[in-house]
Amino acid sequence: MATFTHPKTSLFGGARIPMPTATKSRTFAPFRVRMALQDSGPSIAVVGVTGAVGQEFLSVLHDRDFPYRSIKMLASKRSAGQKLSFQGRSYVVEELTGGSFDGVDIALFSAGGSISKEFGPIAVEKGTIVVDNSSAFRMQDDVPLVVPEVNPEAMEGIKAGKGKGALIANPNCSTIICLMAATPLHRHSKVKRMVVSTYQAASGAGAAAMRELEQQTHEVLEGKPVTCEIFQRQYAFNLFSHNSAVLPNGYNEEEMKLVKETRKIWNDKDVKVTATCIRVPVMRAHAESVNLEFENPLDEDTARDILKKAPGVVVIDDRAANNFPTPLEVSNKDDVAVGRIRRDVSQEGNYGLDIFVCGDQIRKGAALNAVQIAELLL
């Protein structure tokens, strides 16, 4: 199987720190079957298969026994011709063209917004259901924006195998990770306002950014000048405001995704969100400090119980041992971890909570969520 792997488990996370009930979310898939390659499954395509998220698509499809009768490996001309092994079979990476989607039921896209904008509509025209990881269509009214644990109803009626194409958007990684924890609480007591500060990993800027962080760290430790190709500043032993463009209102695009996508996913135009998005020198999992204001009271014990029962969420909240979620711990894991659950002392009564959330940016923040969407199409 082709997967994006690194030998250094302590850099990218791994088995070193065991995480309780880390497999809980894997039972979410309502259509789980044991035989992945089967005639009754859909024909699928992975667009951008050689990228970090593309590779994680394959890893997640494998881990979840996603059924398929055929799979196409698609990428840019530059990567075409590369060989991939997946579930014991060999595949050749094909160049993405307008003809790539003939007979394809489901396509998982992660090749950047411009590729999605160009090829997404072509695929839909051919009857393919596109699950798109870019921001190209997220805020388009007729495109569902889905976190399967949160708003599966938004894609009701869209099913594979009917020959009818559709676009479904995968939300921004920070939004997914935040809402995995905030939604169960929102359902109980209605969130009025949310103040989010993020601690975002290198992976959100792609595999090259992860390599740059590693290279810069070597250079700093060796006393050499740092190489700045992806980011225009030193990233090693430093942090900086998210690299997305800053809009006229002073928010960067990443922050406004949190503001706008939350409203769309919760189908609540009135929910107030502000966010400050910061990149920290961590490899592949995001952390978020989330302050919540509720319309109805919610004490911290009830909140903890709600989160313990939430699908895809694991609670790590041991005050005595000072043990709370860390990005390293959730790296390569499916579940979003929540901790530091406490009554906000700056709000009256039980109308406010502070929580701290960590989730793997490549997995639940991108590939896993997209494959879960694809599972809802079966």
Added chain:
Amino acid sequence: MATFTHPKTSLFGGARIPMPTATKSRTFAPFRVRMALQDSGPSIAVVGVTGAVGQEFLSVLHDRDFPYRSIKMLASKRSAGQKLSFQGRSYVVEELTGGSFDGVDIALFSAGGSISKEFGPIAVEKGTIVVDNSSAFRMQDDVPLVVPEVNPEAMEGIKAGKGKGALIANPNCSTIICLMAATPLHRHSKVKRMVVSTYQAASGAGAAAMRELEQQTHEVLEGKPVTCEIFQRQYAFNLFSHNSAVLPNGYNEEEMKLVKETRKIWNDKDVKVTATCIRVPVMRAHAESVNLEFENPLDEDTARDILKKAPGVVVIDDRAANNFPTPLEVSNKDDVAVGRIRRDVSQEGNYGLDIFVCGDQIRKGAALNAVQIAELLL
């Protein structure tokens, strides 16, 4: 001069990235003189002189031409006998004892809370004014808690050379850095509520924590198991909830310092503060994401103008170039840097702002602030 130096400027910050008007706060000292060693100056003592903050005390005293007629280098028995060079003279580190403060006008303490609790009152008894960097006396009603740019009036009437001892507490580093930026805005429009998320450097846990972060980073890059002596987890390429004890209300001690010290420094029992304190793999400067709610309106342009004029504050807020404060940039600098100044879209009208603040934890967060307090004693 004995200073705490490292050869790797890109790890610990340094001259690599110039910072605009970085020397602005140096003109703050109202009693600045050019000749440091002079008969008319006070006799001073530095307690904990071999530690990271102790060494920075010497560096700041030198940089600011602090006047003194004599200086005692005090530390634990273990460090006694070490030789130090300061401003061209040699000193031998003396063991801290009850007799150390005979004839000492001002003592700068940074040797931990238990040393402050034991020797602070002894020094005061001998007529010494103690500027204490620990948390031992901060919340004691009769002890001023001072950020010189914010509340110098709290120590009015306390002067060196009168033979009358006193305790003055240096606030927590996160509190100092936050209030340097929040106070000028508070004075204009009154802060009602503040939601703070911190990105705290290794230095706050001492020089050994900085060394552990460096060592762990080497180990991770080399694929070795990481050494965990200071923190019970991997710090390199990771982050975690602040290591201070978690209190029954679910906040850790660092967070409650921000809550309580803000009220005391602003002399405002009603100001509401919540904080989430996180350690990130950065060496010596803290960053803080601060969401502000105001009683009276304050638009972002006015806020920016106010901050540009604030002593000890530098505004780095270039939206077009995506250039905002970073911890590396403020490392070894006096000023606190503020950016990402924007109207909070989650609040009505101009009653809310988001800002992002960075400040050197050892310098303004500890040694510089203490020396500025000492300058007010002259």
